[in-house]
Amino acid sequence: MTNPKSLDRSSGIAVWRQIMETLKADIVSGSFQTGSRLPPESEFAARFGVNRHTVRRAIAALTTEGILRADQGRGTFVASAPLSYPISNRTRFSEIVSGQDRAPSGRLIGSAIEDADALLANKLAVPLGTSLIRLETLRVADGVPMMVGTGWLEQARVPNFVADYAESGSITEALKRAGISDYRRKETRITAELVEARDAQQLGLALGEPVLILESVDLDLDGTPIQYIRARGAADRMQLVVDGES
Amino acid sequence: MTNPKSLDRSSGIAVWRQIMETLKADIVSGSFQTGSRLPPESEFAARFGVNRHTVRRAIAALTTEGILRADQGRGTFVASAPLSYPISNRTRFSEIVSGQDRAPSGRLIGSAIEDADALLANKLAVPLGTSLIRLETLRVADGVPMMVGTGWLEQARVPNFVADYAESGSITEALKRAGISDYRRKETRITAELVEARDAQQLGLALGEPVLILESVDLDLDGTPIQYIRARGAADRMQLVVDGES
DNA sequence: TAAATTCGTCTATTTGTATAGACAAATAAT
DNA sequence: ATTATTTGTCTATACAAATAGACGAATTTA
Numbered sequence: 182m183t184n185p186k187s188l189d190r191s192s193g194i195a196v197w198r199q200i201m202e203t204l205k206a207d208i209v210s211g212s213f214q215t216g217s218r219l220p221p222e223s224e225f226a227a228r229f230g231v232n233r234h235t236v237r238r239a240i241a242a243l244t245t246e247g248i249l250r251a252d253q254g255r256g257t258f259v260a261s262a263p264l265s266y267p268i269s270n271r272t273r274f275s276e277i278v279s280g281q282d283r284a285p286s287g288r289l290i291g292s293a294i295e296d297a298d299a300l301l302a303n304k305l306a307v308p309l310g311t312s313l314i315r316l317e318t319l320r321v322a323d324g325v326p327m328m329v330g331t332g333w334l335e336q337a338r339v340p341n342f343v344a345d346y347a348e349s350g351s352i353t354e355a356l357k358r359a360g361i362s363d364y365r366r367k368e369t370r371i372t373a374e375l376v377e378a379r380d381a382q383q384l385g386l387a388l389g390e391p392v393l394i395l396e397s398v399d400l401d402l403d404g405t406p407i408q409y410i411r412a413r414g415a416a417d418r419m420q421l422v423v424d425g426e427s
Numbered sequence: 428m429t430n431p432k433s434l435d436r437s438s439g440i441a442v443w444r445q446i447m448e449t450l451k452a453d454i455v456s457g458s459f460q461t462g463s464r465l466p467p468e469s470e471f472a473a474r475f476g477v478n479r480h481t482v483r484r485a486i487a488a489l490t491t492e493g494i495l496r497a498d499q500g501r502g503t504f505v506a507s508a509p510l511s512y513p514i515s516n517r518t519r520f521s522e523i524v525s526g527q528d529r530a531p532s533g534r535l536i537g538s539a540i541e542d543a544d545a546l547l548a549n550k551l552a553v554p555l556g557t558s559l560i561r562l563e564t565l566r567v568a569d570g571v572p573m574m575v576g577t578g579w580l581e582q583a584r585v586p587n588f589v590a591d592y593a594e595s596g597s598i599t600e601a602l603k604r605a606g607i608s609d610y611r612r613k614e615t616r617i618t619a620e621l622v623e624a625r626d627a628q629q630l631g632l633a634l635g636e637p638v639l640i641l642e643s644v645d646l647d648l649d650g651t652p653i654q655y656i657r658a659r660g661a662a663d664r665m666q667l668v669v670d671g672e673s
Numbered sequence: 674t675a676a677a678t679t680c681g682t683c684t685a686t687t688t689g690t691a692t693a694g695a696c697a698a699a700t701a702a703t
Numbered sequence: 704a705t706t707a708t709t710t711g712t713c714t715a716t717a718c719a720a721a722t723a724g725a726c727g728a729a730t731t732t733a
Binding site: 441442443477478479480481484498499500501502 | 689690691692693698699700701
Binding site: 189192193194195197198199201202203206209210242299300303368369370371372373374375378388389390391392393394396416417419420421422423 | 435438439440441443444447448452453455456457458488511614615616617618619620621623624633634635636637638639662663665666667668669
């Protein structure tokens with residue numbers, strides 16, 4: 182049942198990690214049920230064609246993730262299989278994609294001033310080096326962190342944003358004071374990546390988990406870009422819904 | 428924008444590979460357009476805080492993938508950006524592909540008959556236990572596998588579907604022969620997961636890589652469900668684009 | 674109780690990864 | 704033509720990853 186997986190020695194991914202991911206996949210798929218005993222390390226070593234120490238490192242990684250538990254003399258056991266969330270339980274985030282929410286939504290967890298690089302200058306249609314405000318936000322549903330987002334706005338357009346936010350405590354209100362009361366979403370680009378260390382902490386994810394990446398540009402009523410957003414969401418907790426109407 | 432990526436030194440993923448994936452993600456997201464010149468290696472090295480040799484290895488990997496091209500004395504250029512995949516109610520893979528000057532192809536890699544379980548019965552609006560055709564398809568662009576898909580259709584509605592699809596290579600064409608001249612997409616639900624072993628082999632991905640999951644239901648002109656599709660795509664090769672019209 | 678099994682730890686060696694510096698080769702800028 | 708920039712190649716060093724073998728510690732089995 183456990184795979185005759187081929188290990189890639191020069192892929193830049195350590196062998197122990199490849200084994201770790203294979204084991205995790207087998208546990209998720211149900212090959213090894215919660216509480217059941219795994220074959221001994223020596224057997225895995227033979228099966229994968231590696232040294233026992235390499236298997237041990239993979240098991241150690243899964244142990245710190247809480248997925249496995251090893252008892253000296255007894256064996257290694259599945260402590261808790263990582264859940265594959267049922268689709269029906271996933272949060273629908275259609276409003277994010279359609280742009281019907283009042284972005285940047287969620288709680289402001291940080292801000293900074295930085296100069297526009299090539300990408301940002303292009304997305305926001307401003308000269309290279311233009312001073313931008315960067316906003317870091319966290320979106321929570323039912324107490325569970327769902328997405329972390331980074332938004333960039335031209336500072337000249339929202340000159341007093343930081344002060345306004347500090348005073349009003351509201352992102353929407355701070356934008357309104359800068360004269361930005363309405364805008365629409367141009368498009369949203371969606372892809373997926375493995376979570377970064379910083380986001381993993383914010384979202385409460387283990388390293389190696391997938392995140393959905395949403396990149397979008399908001400336009401004002403004249404079609405001028407207002408902000409560029411790059412949001413990262415816990416893929417196992419959410420599902421984006423794209424309506425087929427339009 | 429390429430900078431705030433934090434490198435993880437103890438993740439079991441080599442630094443050069445983390446840089447490689449960051450660069451690839453930036454190319455997919457449009458930071459570096461096809462044909463444009465990248466910043467010099469020394470600048471990347473400074474930006475990532477690594478040695479130039481490490482950056483070179485990342486670039487070498489992307490060069491063998493055909494994504495970058497390096498000319499001595501001139502610089503490093505984006506040879507071909509990975510595919511963008513627009514989503515709308517008229518989504519047809521071949522149209523998307525041809526619109527981007529990619530050679531379209533779809534291949535039927537398997538089919539079976541199975542009874543509708545609760546989920547499928549609900550999605551297709553048929554009684555539980557209804558006989559369904561299950562289709563496994565592989566979609567390829569420029570010789571690179573992009574998506575594997577599983578589709579379910581009510582067998583009574585499209586009796587000769589398997590043969591027709593195998594012959595024409597087109598879902599649209601096969602449906603036409605079953606008397607379904609047109610259909611539209613009801614909605615598309617998007618999430619991400621880690622690739623399964625079987626899909627990894629089909630897509631040429633390593634275990635632990637993220638895949639985009641697309642679930643959708645196609646309706647005929649009366650609004651009756653025709654097929655339910657669950658497709659899995661290599662996240663590092665594609666980007667879904669949702670227009671913000673609504 | 675004794676033996677077998679299985680995880681835990683140790684030392685030593687080989688291969689892969691990353692850093693450091695230097696210089697050549699090709700191109701672009703002056 | 705000369706200089707600066709940028710990629711390509713080389714040597715050398717330090718550290719992590721993986722292999723190999725041996726033995727101890729805890730548990731189960733006979």
